[in-house]
Amino acid sequence: MNQPSDKALVPFVSVDNMMRLVHHVGIEQVLCDLAAYIEADFKRWELFDKTPRVASHSDVGVIELMPTSDGEAYGFKYVNGHPKNTSEGLQTVTAFGLLADVYTGYPVLLTEMTILTALRTAATSAMVAKYLAPKGADTMAMIGNGAQSEFQSLAMKAICGVTSVRLYDQDPAATEKCARNLDGTGLKVVRCTSPESAIEGAHILTTCTADKQCATILTDNMVGSGVHINAIGGDCPGKTELAPGILSRSDVFVEYPPQTRIEGEIQQMAPDFTVTEMWEVISGTKPGRRDNRQITLFDSVGFAIEDFSALRYIRDRIKDTDYFFDLDMLADPDDPRDLFGMLQRAAP
Amino acid sequence: MNQPSDKALVPFVSVDNMMRLVHHVGIEQVLCDLAAYIEADFKRWELFDKTPRVASHSDVGVIELMPTSDGEAYGFKYVNGHPKNTSEGLQTVTAFGLLADVYTGYPVLLTEMTILTALRTAATSAMVAKYLAPKGADTMAMIGNGAQSEFQSLAMKAICGVTSVRLYDQDPAATEKCARNLDGTGLKVVRCTSPESAIEGAHILTTCTADKQCATILTDNMVGSGVHINAIGGDCPGKTELAPGILSRSDVFVEYPPQTRIEGEIQQMAPDFTVTEMWEVISGTKPGRRDNRQITLFDSVGFAIEDFSALRYIRDRIKDTDYFFDLDMLADPDDPRDLFGMLQRAAP
Numbered sequence: 001m002n003q004p005s006d007k008a009l010v011p012f013v014s015v016d017n018m019m020r021l022v023h024h025v026g027i028e029q030v031l032c033d034l035a036a037y038i039e040a041d042f043k044r045w046e047l048f049d050k051t052p053r054v055a056s057h058s059d060v061g062v063i064e065l066m067p068t069s070d071g072e073a074y075g076f077k078y079v080n081g082h083p084k085n086t087s088e089g090l091q092t093v094t095a096f097g098l099l100a101d102v103y104t105g106y107p108v109l110l111t112e113m114t115i116l117t118a119l120r121t122a123a124t125s126a127m128v129a130k131y132l133a134p135k136g137a138d139t140m141a142m143i144g145n146g147a148q149s150e151f152q153s154l155a156m157k158a159i160c161g162v163t164s165v166r167l168y169d170q171d172p173a174a175t176e177k178c179a180r181n182l183d184g185t186g187l188k189v190v191r192c193t194s195p196e197s198a199i200e201g202a203h204i205l206t207t208c209t210a211d212k213q214c215a216t217i218l219t220d221n222m223v224g225s226g227v228h229i230n231a232i233g234g235d236c237p238g239k240t241e242l243a244p245g246i247l248s249r250s251d252v253f254v255e256y257p258p259q260t261r262i263e264g265e266i267q268q269m270a271p272d273f274t275v276t277e278m279w280e281v282i283s284g285t286k287p288g289r290r291d292n293r294q295i296t297l298f299d300s301v302g303f304a305i306e307d308f309s310a311l312r313y314i315r316d317r318i319k320d321t322d323y324f325f326d327l328d329m330l331a332d333p334d335d336p337r338d339l340f341g342m343l344q345r346a347a348p
Numbered sequence: 349m350n351q352p353s354d355k356a357l358v359p360f361v362s363v364d365n366m367m368r369l370v371h372h373v374g375i376e377q378v379l380c381d382l383a384a385y386i387e388a389d390f391k392r393w394e395l396f397d398k399t400p401r402v403a404s405h406s407d408v409g410v411i412e413l414m415p416t417s418d419g420e421a422y423g424f425k426y427v428n429g430h431p432k433n434t435s436e437g438l439q440t441v442t443a444f445g446l447l448a449d450v451y452t453g454y455p456v457l458l459t460e461m462t463i464l465t466a467l468r469t470a471a472t473s474a475m476v477a478k479y480l481a482p483k484g485a486d487t488m489a490m491i492g493n494g495a496q497s498e499f500q501s502l503a504m505k506a507i508c509g510v511t512s513v514r515l516y517d518q519d520p521a522a523t524e525k526c527a528r529n530l531d532g533t534g535l536k537v538v539r540c541t542s543p544e545s546a547i548e549g550a551h552i553l554t555t556c557t558a559d560k561q562c563a564t565i566l567t568d569n570m571v572g573s574g575v576h577i578n579a580i581g582g583d584c585p586g587k588t589e590l591a592p593g594i595l596s597r598s599d600v601f602v603e604y605p606p607q608t609r610i611e612g613e614i615q616q617m618a619p620d621f622t623v624t625e626m627w628e629v630i631s632g633t634k635p636g637r638r639d640n641r642q643i644t645l646f647d648s649v650g651f652a653i654e655d656f657s658a659l660r661y662i663r664d665r666i667k668d669t670d671y672f673f674d675l676d677m678l679a680d681p682d683d684p685r686d687l688f689g690m691l692q693r694a695a696p
Contacts, residue, residue, distance in 0.1 A: 007438060008363060014676040015356060019694035027691070054402050056417050058450045063422050065413050069404050074411050078424075078446065080453025086684045090355060090452055094678045098426065102406045104438055105428025114679035118687055150688035174685055181688050327675075328362040330442045331462035333495075336434045337522055339466055340498035340529050343375070346367035 045279035137203035220245030485551030568593030
């Protein structure tokens with residue numbers, strides 16, 4: 001065994017260590033911390049290198065790389081999207097991510113990101129709802145009770161003060177699973193048997209269903225004034241959840257317009273449909289919610305900067321802990337020109 | 349510790365295991381095997397998804413992602429290029445790579461690629477020289493004696509029958525290092541003190557210098573007829589090694605024209621300068637070398653498909669060996685919709 005130098009070692013956070021870290025910090029605290037990191041990066045949105053995601057499509061799914069950089073650190077996420085996987089006992093989405101030092105180009109963190117993406121997606125939704133939801137909003141309808149539903153519910157509790165969630169899924173078993181998982185978290189959980197029933201009295205409507213098809217989870221007549229819609233599930237071409245009429249009546253907020261116009265709910269609208277970039281609201285240059293009658297809609301598709309914030313958080317948080325181990329991933333010969341010599345000296 | 353399922357585990361080849369594997373197989377055999385994998389993929393070039401590399405530039409370097417797919421597997425390489433690193437005791441280039449299954453989107457291999465890139469670059473050069481070098485070529489000038497030089501020399505020996513290498517570098521210490529490393533490999537090694545001396549009697553001229561600047565390593569009057577030039581070092585905008593006059597007199601062969609016109613030697617020429625795609629020569633649809641007077645020039649910048657071939661080789665070669673270990677990198681709950689439940693059950 002040849003001992004690599006420190007620079008050749010990349011801290012790695014496994015799924016097991018990510019779960020241990022989350023339990024050590026506390027899941028609601030992690031969601032709050034992530035929301036703070038994401039909010040900080042939205043405030044300096046303009047200085048990021050916003051490369052579009054790089055997608056490789058096949059008949060059954062997509063594999064994407066989502067890179068970004070703030071000039072000091074560089075991050076990317078590998079993520080797949082395979083809706084048919086669920087029926088084969090696999091995750092629709094798996095992910096891992098990497099953070100590197102822009103100055104040297106050397107990676108400084110490799111981490112699982114399936115769990116981390118679920119956490120950052122929920123933290124982003126709740127951080128945005130803090131700006132857009134009507135004052136005193138304490139009830140959320142959670143429509144679609146899949147893998148993201150409990151994370152959304154807890155983030156809205158921890159960050160926005162939601163106390164009650166009304167669950168609906170076309171599969172009652174999903175609702176039952178979500179309700180069971182939220183038992184003991186302090187949230188009041190109501191199982192509903194129709195979307196209409198789920199949105200009764202709710203100030204925040206979160207839609208997060210998984211089918212890759214244009215579905216209408218919320219019809220126009222279901223949505224009254226004064227609510228905030230948190231639309232998570234419409235996130236690729238051909239996949240939307242809301243009736244176009246709702247979009248017309250709403251003020252729509254997005255992460256990054258060029259991406260959202262392709263992947264988000266607004267793919268149903270004209271290319272010049274008016275949207276507000278969320279970073280402008282958070283940095284104080286554009287208004288968020290103006291009155292209690294307004295319908296606000298966060299058309300969220302997930303953006304690389306949110307992953308970057310999550311990677312920064314994990315890098316900072318694992319310092320001086322044992323929630324990682326070092327991977328011998330980079331060759332680092334004593335003399336940089338002597339890679340061959342390093343290989344030769346490793347001969348048995 | 350929660351036991352992840354098989355699907356959550358990604359085989360990982362560390363630097364140490366890569367070196368053990370190379371010594372186990374034998375470096376010349378690895379180079380021959382890699383050349384065969386690369387040649388096979390050049391023969392089916394047209395079916396690859398040829399996404400351009402995704403670069404993030406800074407004042408001091410570049411970080412790139414190089415993805416590609418053949419429809420069954422998907423691969424990408426992370427690679428940095430930081431010329432100033434050498435003066436700080438770091439590698440100019442470090443790399444790692446990943447192979448995934450297109451059908452599920454799940455990664456199936458993570459591997460160091462600093463050593464593997466050095467091997468695949470040399471294997472590509474030699475595989476191409478097999479088609480383009482004049483018959484009976486047995487002497488190579490190796491101009492630039494950095495990290496790639498020994499790999500180039502051994503690949504040309506193993507794949508093209510080169511028996512003698514003539515080394516030159518502006519830094520005599522680099523030449524000395526290269527000569528020492530090649531001692532005992534069976535190659536006749538000649539240390540030269542000028543480029544003019546290095547190319548004396550050589551049929552293959554390999555240029556591989558590292559500075560990010562337009563340099564003229566070979567001037568027009570140095571290159572006579574009947575040679576094959578293997579130009580490795582010109583591989584980013586603003587970095588070239590050959591006088592334009594040489595390009596005008598040569599038949600130029602490239603990997604992927606849209607990339608080479610930006611990064612290769614031909615960035616010095618008009619946008620419609622005639623080049624031949626190497627895959628067309630290898631698949632038999634275009635001629636390679638036509639006569640013994642011709643100057644052939646492989647303007648190599650490195651392409652994602654070569655990394656893909658190398659990843660395929662490593663995936664195949666580590667089967668039933670202990671040159672890898674499994675990383676718990678992908679969350680894989682029993683019920684795909686119950687990611688939260690998996691996290692909850694991991695509570696201490």
